[in-house]
Amino acid sequence: MRPPVSHHRPSNEGPSGPRSRRYSADLTPPWKKPQPVPEVPADPGLVVEEPGTGFCGAVIRCEAGTVTLEDRFGKHRVFPLEPRGFLLEGRAVTLVRPAAGPARPARTASGSVAVPGARARVARAGRIYVEGRHDAELVEKVWGDDLRIEGVVVEYLEGVDHLPSIVTDFAPGPDARLGVLVDHLVPGSKEFHIARSVTSDHALVVGHPYIDIWEAVKPASLGIPEWPRVPRGQDWKTGVCRALGWPSDNTGAVWQAILKRVHSYKDLEPELLGRVEELIDFVTGSGGA
Template sequence: MRSYSPDLTPPWKRSAAVPEVPAEPGLVVEEPSTGFCGAVVGCEAGTVTLEDRFGKHRAFPLAPRGFLLEGRAVTLVRPSSGAPAAPSRTASGSLAVPGARARVARAGRIYVEGRHDAELVERVWGEDLRVEGVVVEYLEGVDDLPAVVEEFGPGPDARLGVLVDHLVPGSKESRIAASVDDPHVLVVGHPYVDVWEAVKPSSLGIPAWPAVPRGQDWKTGVCRALGWPGNTGAAWRHILSRVHSYRDLEPALLGRVEELIDFVTEPGSQVC
């Protein structure tokens, strides 16, 4: 089993050669000693400035092997001023809209089951959602989904999209989803017991997500099987820090979130 330090960070092989990557604006990297993850917003002589998803800026030295790009150590270098600028992309892979401001929120919404689901969606699709004026909220479970839908009051100009965990045939979640019958509501889901599993194991440096026996708390069982500390909150922060773009997520989640965004933003969906 691979060994981890108390902060769950795998040991990096400092002796291995690493690539040099131009610190182009919009490039998303992580500074491993602090765990700070953000997009490049500036690069001066000897330093690079990153902006995280909350808008916080931090400057770091351009040290050899000083950053992680998609989980791999790299050396950031100042970009060549003569090189043509490549089209910038968001973490979801969409073309970024230069200078775009967040739109006023639509009447429609996307609901997800829990806080971790919402944070993961924000991590990858946050920029796109702000441009489209889509708000994501979490429900703390879907047991009361029919009542939630009724209270929301969906309509042609207020579509509702819902992302459900463990939406597989015969599950409790599938029966609840089937009970929602409204043309202005789209309920989709992924097959994973928890949204943690939607993060690719390769992005975390593990061979696979462990199987947790029935009757055990899944997150606690995962931490135990991987030799991580039992603090599931810390485990999630570690997992989320390893998600830099859509490449770190499984297609079964990617497709469903894109489907919900398209549904909520269909022509005619009103902006408040």
């Protein structure tokens, strides 16, 4: 007599044989596993931080296996392109070499289409004046190519107080228009009243609301959250340097470091962009040649 047949299967068997184990050998809790991070192209101007050293700077060069950053004082550091190797706005990212895209028309720093092989035009009689050397250097950095093609020379006043005498000596007319860019041109200010006194059909004075041309550079381009407020009666540049931890005894060197971070019109506030474009159009318009 045969023993009774059991219908109970061992726990390690399924309907069609031994049950395969579904457990992973990795017992690490999910919240402790490394999370994937985004890959970000290391495009020029991208501001990132290398967490191991705390070095924060803008990408100026990306080569096979390395990326070069420049901080706000112009110091360069080269780092390897490693996974999770950088922080972007406080979050870990993996920098990768930018993909080579289709050829696009070359553009000047102001955003204009570049004219290959174009020669500088003989200087016009018209001029653009700005308040100081820093203003002139910034305009040259962004609009220099355009101004040379148009034959427009930029000079500086060394202070808005000299504007009335400069306008008188220049004697603007239909064939010699004068454009002037003034800092902190707000209603009721000293600059506002001086500008009104010299404006005419052939002399255009425009301005931006910033106390100093430094402020027209976007804070994000310098890796700072915002431009600090400086109490009235205190030198603005010195106060800014102290608030941001920059060397306050050499504002000229600080400005050069700021200027290096300006690569194109994208690094400037629109309140400045519109005014400079307006002056160029005025000086080069009909009757300005």
